[in-house]
Amino acid sequence: MSATRLATTFERLGTQGRRALIPFVTAGFPQPDLTPSLMHAMVDAGADIIELGVPFSDPMADGPVIQRASERALAAGVGLAQVLQMVRDFRTRDRTTPVVLMGYANPIEAWELRHGAGRFARDAAAAGVDGVLVVDYPPEESEAFAAALRAHGLDLIFLLAPTSTEARMALVGQLASGYVYYVSLTGVTGAAHLDATAVQAMLPHIRRHVRVPVGVGFGIRDAASAQAVGRAADAVVIGTRIIELLEQAPAGQEAAVLGAFVRDIRAALDALPPRGDAPAP
Secondary structure, eight states: OOOOHHHHHHHHHHHHTOOEEEEEEETTOSOGGGHHHHHHHHHHTTOSSEEEEOOOSOOTTOOHHHHHHHHHHHHTTOOHHHHHHHHHHHHTTOSSSOEEEEEOHHHHHHHHHHHOTTHHHHHHHHHTOOEEEETTOOGGGOHHHHHHHHHTTOEEEOEEOTTOOHHHHHHHHHHOOSOEEEESSSSOTTOOOOOHHHHHHHHHHHHTTOOSOEEEESSOOSHHHHHHHHTTOSEEEEOHHHHHHHHHSOTTOHHHHHHHHHHHHHHHHHTSOOOOSOSOO
16 A cells, blocks of 8 residues: 555655644634635645544534634534545645644444445545544544454554553554544643643653654644643644634635634744654664
């Protein structure tokens, strides 16, 4: 099987000594027809990978900001079928930027009940999805799902947290592909008490178990916090602050506001000294 878009992206960035910038947007927010253009605006501003949130009515890992975005998207009729169509629309112009769906088990399982076992992986791959992060699929129960995704060239991304045990890290290391998402703090998205020193101390420990790049998210809101995390991480993930900016943006200015923010974060990350270590152990 040829290298995935995620692997190719991280390999390119690694040779350049650069960190991946991974912005998150909720599909269908603030309006369903805006999502592909927002994705393009982020890529044009320097995003390397897009995390696209699949709206769900009970997003237990998300704080109030992303919950509101999910509720608004659901109210506009956005479900998994519409999310996959948004990825197809994005792919008409962009065949190279990886897209990762981030969400929960319920929409995936409902899709398979409706369309047949194994159809989610096939349909997501056909739409142009590159990876999947399912918050409530623990690695202990994900071996078959990971294999189904791999069979269609999709990566399964797992979460690790400050509370993750050695056994959990080792299991994630066996199953994960694409990258691992380290949640920098305990709690929900949008919390502001990022401890960059603790993150920097934790990442070498994670890398003893994990052989894919490690991205860090939760609590990153601006250039300074992105730089602090980027000193140690292979990738920086930003979600809640982006949703806040979209909430506040004047109608018609969403893409411009988002592009300006992503451009500032990209410049901050690129101002760091080049990474001299590979993301492998």
